[in-house]
Amino acid sequence: MSAYRHLFGPVPSRRFGRSLGIDLTPNCTCSFDCVFCQVGRTAELTRKRKEYVPTDEVLAELRDWMENDGKADVVTLAGSGEPTLHTRFGEVLEAIAGSGRYPAVLLSNGTTFDLPEVREDARKADIVKVSLSAWDDASLRRINRPAEGVRFGAVLDGYRAFRRGFGGQFWAEVFVVPGVNDGRDAMARIAELAGSVGFDRVQLNTAVRPAAEKTVAPLPVDLLNELAELFHPRAEVVMQFVPGSEAPAADSVKLLAMLRRRPCTAEQVAVLFGLEPDSCRAVLDSLVRRGTVATRTVGCDLYYSAFSE
Numbered sequence: 001m002s003a004y005r006h007l008f009g010p011v012p013s014r015r016f017g018r019s020l021g022i023d024l025t026p027n028c029t030c031s032f033d034c035v036f037c038q039v040g041r042t043a044e045l046t047r048k049r050k051e052y053v054p055t056d057e058v059l060a061e062l063r064d065w066m067e068n069d070g071k072a073d074v075v076t077l078a079g080s081g082e083p084t085l086h087t088r089f090g091e092v093l094e095a096i097a098g099s100g101r102y103p104a105v106l107l108s109n110g111t112t113f114d115l116p117e118v119r120e121d122a123r124k125a126d127i128v129k130v131s132l133s134a135w136d137d138a139s140l141r142r143i144n145r146p147a148e149g150v151r152f153g154a155v156l157d158g159y160r161a162f163r164r165g166f167g168g169q170f171w172a173e174v175f176v177v178p179g180v181n182d183g184r185d186a187m188a189r190i191a192e193l194a195g196s197v198g199f200d201r202v203q204l205n206t207a208v209r210p211a212a213e214k215t216v217a218p219l220p221v222d223l224l225n226e227l228a229e230l231f232h233p234r235a236e237v238v239m240q241f242v243p244g245s246e247a248p249a250a251d252s253v254k255l256l257a258m259l260r261r262r263p264c265t266a267e268q269v270a271v272l273f274g275l276e277p278d279s280c281r282a283v284l285d286s287l288v289r290r291g292t293v294a295t296r297t298v299g300c301d302l303y304y305s306a307f308s309e
């Protein structure tokens with residue numbers, strides 16, 4: 001199989017190293033439309049669960065990748081939408097974990113965790129990371145702009161029920177949004193709720209990549225470190241990606257597939273594809289001139305992202 005429809009990367013992950021991604025809900029289908037989203041605005045805002053892409057195709061691509069490449073630190077259900085909206089995501093987690101070669105990671109916004117069948121399937125992952133950036137329905141609407149029917153209290157109860165029956169790593173990510181949850185009072189409320197769930201880790205994140213709303217700017221590390229102290233145990237401030245020792249070969253199909261889902265700097269692409277940063281920048285700039293790739297500046301960094309097919 002030369003190009004995959006449902007697999008992308010491995011991509012640099014600031015949390016997991018090199019992560020092969022599996023996208024089960026393409027075309028920005030999500031139950032949130034977060035102001036900080038790095039894949040842009042949600043195209044289909046929904047809580048509806050269904051088989052968004054054929055599971056058999058996904059499993060065949062995964063088998064092919066394991067046999068022919070297979071170099072990654074983890075395999076992650078993530079991508080351009082919410083993976084638990086896919087009704088058969090548990091089977092994909094089973095296939096990853098069953099290989100015995102990679103930790104299976106589920107990145108979820110948590111909006112379906114009120115459903116027992118979702119919690120049962122999510123338990124097949126080794127690491128589950130969910131979103132906890134709000135502290136009530138009003139803040140949820142400002143930060144995550146949820147689909148009709150998502151209630152903050154139900155999500156939190158779902159987290160507590162999941163924690164009780166899950167022996168793997170359960171992490172929360174708090175995305176810090178300027179002017180909404182970057183004050184001590186708001187963050188103290190989130191910290192209290194996180195404590196009531198019993199996460200193994202809480203990570204504070206900031207907009208180091210281009211966000212859906214340009215007003216969501218990166219926050220100073222000093223402020224994040226101060227807010228991290230409000231959690232017990234202390235939250236982690238998510239650090240930059242540390243590349244693994246082996247880099248995959250350059251492949252423009254892979255490159256564009258990755259940039260479609262995750263904006264990257266030229267330096268990040270260079271590490272992953274085994275290129276010199278200067279030649280990598282030249283390749284990316286030629287794609288910009290051809291109109292295949294766009295750029296956006298965040299802080300001091302220039303990010304490249306590809307348009308959807």
Ligand code: SF4
Nearest residue numbers: 030032033034037109
């Ligand atoms: S950040 Fe995640 S949960 Fe939020 S809109 Fe983007 S894909 Fe959905």
